[in-house]
Amino acid sequence: MLGTVLTSQAVLGIIALRKTHVPTWSSSPLDVTAALVHYRYIQRRQNRCMHSSSQTDDERTDPIRPSPRQPSLWMSHKSVQRVINVIWGVAAFFVLSGSVLLLGWSPYRWGKDEVAPPLGLLRASLELGVVQSVVAIALHCGELVITLARDEQVWREASKEHGARLAGNPLKALFGNWQSCGFLLCKIVVHWIFGQTMHLRQGTGLVVGSGFGGKSQNVLGGALIFVAWFITFIATRQPLGPQPAAYGHVQTLADLIDEWSTRMHWGHKADGWGVGPWPVGRAGTAKDKPLPRVKMDLHYA
Secondary structure, three states, rough: OOHHHHHHHHHHHHHHHHHHHOOOOOOOOHHHHHHHHHOOOOOOOOOOOOOHHHOOOOOOOOOOOOOOOOOOOOHOOOOHHHHHHHHHHHHHHHHHHHHHHHHHOOOOOOOOEEEEOOHHHEEEEEHHHHHHHHHHHHHHHHHHHHHHHHHHHHHHHHHHHOEEEEEOOOOHHHHHHHHHHHHHHHHHHHHHHHHHHEEEEOOOOEEEEEOHHHHHHEEEEEEEHHHHHHHHHHHHHHOOOOOOOOOOOOOHHHHHHHOOOOOOEEEEEEEEEOOOOEEEEEEEEEEOOOOOOOOOEEEEE
């Protein structure tokens, strides 16, 4: 069965590759944005040098002042809120169902029934598959949030002295990011707990069953609660500094980056231009050296 599934995935992948133009294989949000701009899939919009991803759908381009703190992932994307709610829901399900089994409110006990193969093996495999799929979906939802946070960290390097690299080492981006390392450890622990709590067993004679009791569900639910808290903590953190938050959103990055190079610096580029009741500045990127910090009392467009 596993071989059939893997073969099907490989066939679908080959078909997709033959029919799809891939501008870049890079995992860097900056490199992906550069490729999309180069092939004209997206275009840079003017007068949006201080607009974050939470303002990407706002058509107004009025000059705005820099903000000392940027919107969090939770505030920027409603999809992130739905993803986190899924993780909390899965964790609550395991805790509540485990409590029901422990308190004896349910006449059923997972793992009590054992029947002869092949029906017993099929039933036990389905139970394992369903529960593992639910756990995998919760962890995958968490990984989506971590990926957005990691993409934002890549972009925020542009306001530091060393600047942001257009195409960095993906392994360095993964293991050099504390959010990614923390979540990787969480995934390892959750899968280990799942492996310890649910298993196939063979009874007397030709009988097969699965074991997953109330205590096991509570332990797994507790681990998922910690994962949900960790993801919520990451999603509600507000980045410090006036650099607009993009969270890997390619259109926002295309609006913020006005000069592309292999290493980019973001900051103040010009002031005192434009027509209006106040002087208007311009922020953007440069490739030669770090730019001055943006002026917090100046409007930018």
